Amino acid sequence: MKILLIEDDAETAGYLVRALKESGHVIDHSGDGEEGLEMAQAGSFDVLVVDRMIPRRDGLSVIAELRKAGDQTPVLILSALGEVDDRVKGLRAGGDDYLTKPYAFSELLARIEVLARRKAPEAGEAVLQAGDLLLDRLAHTVRRSGKAIPLQPREFALLDYLMRHKGQVVTRTMLLENVWNYHFDPQTNVIDVHISRLRAKIDRDFAAPLLHTVRGAGYMISDDLS
Amino acid sequence: MTTLAKLVRASAFRLAVLFLAFFALSATLVIGYIYYSTTVLLSRQLNEAIETEARGLAEQYAAGGTVRLLAAVQQRAAIAGNDLYLMTDASFRPLAGNLYGAPAEVTEAAGWYEFSFRRVDGGQVSERQALARTYVLAGGFRLIVGRDIEERRSFQRVIASALFWGLGLTIALGIAGGLIASRRLLARLDAMAATSQRIMAGDLSERIPEAGTGDELDRLALSLNAMLDRIERLMAGLKEVSDNIAHDLKTPLTRLRTRAETALRQGNSPDICRRALEQTIEESDQLIRIFNALLSIAAAEAGAARAGFAGLDAATVASDVAELYEPIAEEAGAVLKVEANGPAPLAGDRELISQAIANLIDNALKYGLPEAAGGHRGAVNGKSAKSAKSARAAGREAPGEITVSVAASGDSVEIAVRDHGPGVPQAERERVVQRFVRLETSRSRPGSGLGLSLAAAVARLHKGELKLEDNSPGLAVRMILPARHG
Numbered sequence A: 001m002k003i004l005l006i007e008d009d010a011e012t013a014g015y016l017v018r019a020l021k022e023s024g025h026v027i028d029h030s031g032d033g034e035e036g037l038e039m040a041q042a043g044s045f046d047v048l049v050v051d052r053m054i055p056r057r058d059g060l061s062v063i064a065e066l067r068k069a070g071d072q073t074p075v076l077i078l079s080a081l082g083e084v085d086d087r088v089k090g091l092r093a094g095g096d097d098y099l100t101k102p103y104a105f106s107e108l109l110a111r112i113e114v115l116a117r118r119k120a121p122e123a124g125e126a127v128l129q130a131g132d133l134l135l136d137r138l139a140h141t142v143r144r145s146g147k148a149i150p151l152q153p154r155e156f157a158l159l160d161y162l163m164r165h166k167g168q169v170v171t172r173t174m175l176l177e178n179v180w181n182y183h184f185d186p187q188t189n190v191i192d193v194h195i196s197r198l199r200a201k202i203d204r205d206f207a208a209p210l211l212h213t214v215r216g217a218g219y220m221i222s223d224d225l226s
Numbered sequence B: 001m002t003t004l005a006k007l008v009r010a011s012a013f014r015l016a017v018l019f020l021a022f023f024a025l026s027a028t029l030v031i032g033y034i035y036y037s038t039t040v041l042l043s044r045q046l047n048e049a050i051e052t053e054a055r056g057l058a059e060q061y062a063a064g065g066t067v068r069l070l071a072a073v074q075q076r077a078a079i080a081g082n083d084l085y086l087m088t089d090a091s092f093r094p095l096a097g098n099l100y101g102a103p104a105e106v107t108e109a110a111g112w113y114e115f116s117f118r119r120v121d122g123g124q125v126s127e128r129q130a131l132a133r134t135y136v137l138a139g140g141f142r143l144i145v146g147r148d149i150e151e152r153r154s155f156q157r158v159i160a161s162a163l164f165w166g167l168g169l170t171i172a173l174g175i176a177g178g179l180i181a182s183r184r185l186l187a188r189l190d191a192m193a194a195t196s197q198r199i200m201a202g203d204l205s206e207r208i209p210e211a212g213t214g215d216e217l218d219r220l221a222l223s224l225n226a227m228l229d230r231i232e233r234l235m236a237g238l239k240e241v242s243d244n245i246a247h248d249l250k251t252p253l254t255r256l257r258t259r260a261e262t263a264l265r266q267g268n269s270p271d272i273c274r275r276a277l278e279q280t281i282e283e284s285d286q287l288i289r290i291f292n293a294l295l296s297i298a299a300a301e302a303g304a305a306r307a308g309f310a311g312l313d314a315a316t317v318a319s320d321v322a323e324l325y326e327p328i329a330e331e332a333g334a335v336l337k338v339e340a341n342g343p344a345p346l347a348g349d350r351e352l353i354s355q356a357i358a359n360l361i362d363n364a365l366k367y368g369l370p371e372a373a374g375g376h377r378g379a380v381n382g383k384s385a386k387s388a389k390s391a392r393a394a395g396r397e398a399p400g401e402i403t404v405s406v407a408a409s410g411d412s413v414e415i416a417v418r419d420h421g422p423g424v425p426q427a428e429r430e431r432v433v434q435r436f437v438r439l440e441t442s443r444s445r446p447g448s449g450l451g452l453s454l455a456a457a458v459a460r461l462h463k464g465e466l467k468l469e470d471n472s473p474g475l476a477v478r479m480i481l482p483a484r485h486g
Helices: A010-022 A033-042 A059-068 A084-092 A105-118 A153-164 A172-179 A190-202 B003-009 B011-078 B150-200 B216-266 B270-302 B304-308 B314-331 B350-367 B381-393 B451-461
Strands: A002-006 A026-030 A047-051 A075-079 A097-100 A127-130 A133-136 A141-144 A211-214 A218-221 B083-088 B094-097 B111-121 B124-136 B142-148 B310-313 B335-340 B345-348 B401-409 B412-418 B465-470 B475-482
Touching: A002 A010, A002 A033, A010 A026, A010 A105, A026 A033, A033 A059, A047 A059, A047 A105, A059 A075, A075 A084, A075 A105, A084 A097, A084 B304, A097 A105, A105 A172, A127 A153, A133 A153, A153 A172, A153 A190, A153 A218, A172 A190, A172 A218, A190 A211, A190 B314, B003 B011, B003 B150, B011 B083, B011 B094, B011 B124, B011 B142, B011 B150, B124 B150, B150 B216, B216 B270, B270 B304, B270 B350, B270 B451, B310 B314, B310 B350, B314 B335, B314 B350, B314 B401, B314 B412, B345 B350, B345 B475, B350 B401, B350 B412, B350 B451, B350 B475, B451 B465, B451 B475
Parallel strands: A002 A026, A002 A047, A047 A075, A075 A097, B335 B401
Antiparallel strands: A127 A133, A133 A141, A211 A218, B083 B094, B083 B142, B111 B124, B124 B142, B310 B345, B401 B412, B412 B475, B465 B475
């Protein structure tokens, strides 16, 4: 996919450009807000990654300008400011996700891919499917190979989030933010334990696991039955 | 500025002068009114008395003409008193009466006159003032009927001098009082200014003198001193934090560096490099975690989050966090129980309160489990076994149980996390809330020593407090926050 990175720190930008290219993406880079805005308006990108503090034009104002012109390209904001109201300000300016520095590259990549996929208008699908696993969002039921699997409400929400991002890596932080709505660090591997509980319910009695651990990044649910 | 100029410029003095001016004005008005009304009354009485006298003489004149009048005048003048009579011929030569000669002020015309005359009283001659009415009779005779008004004049003089002295004294005393009051005030304010100068020069232990009178200046001094206490504590905290940061961040940074160096030295095997890099990432994640915790504490202490406070139910917030930790508690062989006696409304920041509760639960899981349940706190075995037994004997929860309770009562909401681990010794309870402070027994376990500090900072942000108590056995951490009504 085509990504525009607006980041003024040359070393960070150089590293991100290389790493994103290695992940199979096409990436353009700009070092300041004015140029970045022009590039965003001229080209058609799948995702914009915008640093908050960049020269000539503030990152938030770049986003606000794009949104004013009706541009709905998903934007991931990068910032050293991590307080809740900084995040709220960023999302209010039109950002779609907010990542606080310092971050792991796997986290950035997972979020970019989730954002890019979201560009296609989210179908209000009532039933999500991964392999032989079916999740009915209206009836609040989960079945695998026709067998009903009872889930706790939070386990259901967790599975729902994973299935909405089928085939994409979802990080622990993304789960904590989107399923629990917490933006702090829980110090311990709480998410891993929730995942293993969920896994015990949806994968244990079946031959092919659907919920995979992606080393160093997070988790992924896929159709892949191999 | 000279002392006097300073005194005069003092607001207390200006206030005193203002009051004085009002007081003097009202005193002048009152005395002036008394003077005016008594003078008018006295004049009217005087005029009436003179006219009555004149009417009496007029009757005599009507009855017996000039001769009879003359006799009556002579008779009346003989009586000692304040009444004055004089009858003269057309050329003002006195014929009868107790006035020695017509006063110079009296002219041809009949009417009212005021003049001075000499009065002889037992050989004493005094110059006095009189008011009289003159009548012109047939044949050019004149009759002067009057009264000695010296007494009225002296009454007026008394009033005037009362006014003069009264006002003079009031103003003098007022100015003196204003000066004294402003000097006292200035002395206290100067003391305050001097203290703040010394504080600005760097001595934070200085305090503004309190007079103990409980007046407004004292109240000001009290609240300024309370502020200084807080600043001093913050400064001390800041210093401790920087000392601790120096220690607690330098240690992992040194480890990080050593590891990279070792890998470089040993370094041809890709496996060794890979392992070193993985450890480097782990170590930097731990550093980032400490930084984030410090920033959260700083944010809670700065108080800016108060702007984003919203209505919350502490019971829901606590059970949500407990739900997040429940599986990991189970994995650690413990039971995480939530007890709530209904909704507990408060105004606060959901994220920070959740984080504080998360820290307390995380602490309880890391340090608050007895050995038998898989805990690791460095408790003496015998003691731990005994405490578990006593807990069971008392009919309390099993030792591996962690309780999160929320209770709303009156003006406060209490969120408490209780464990049955080895607890924290009484002497250490205050210290462990400070940043980076960890018990010796827990040093070997992972952790930053910031969890309780954050919880305490969050409690303070919400104008509440964090209390560490004995759960006999174990530790009870109670976060007491003000409830929200309506």
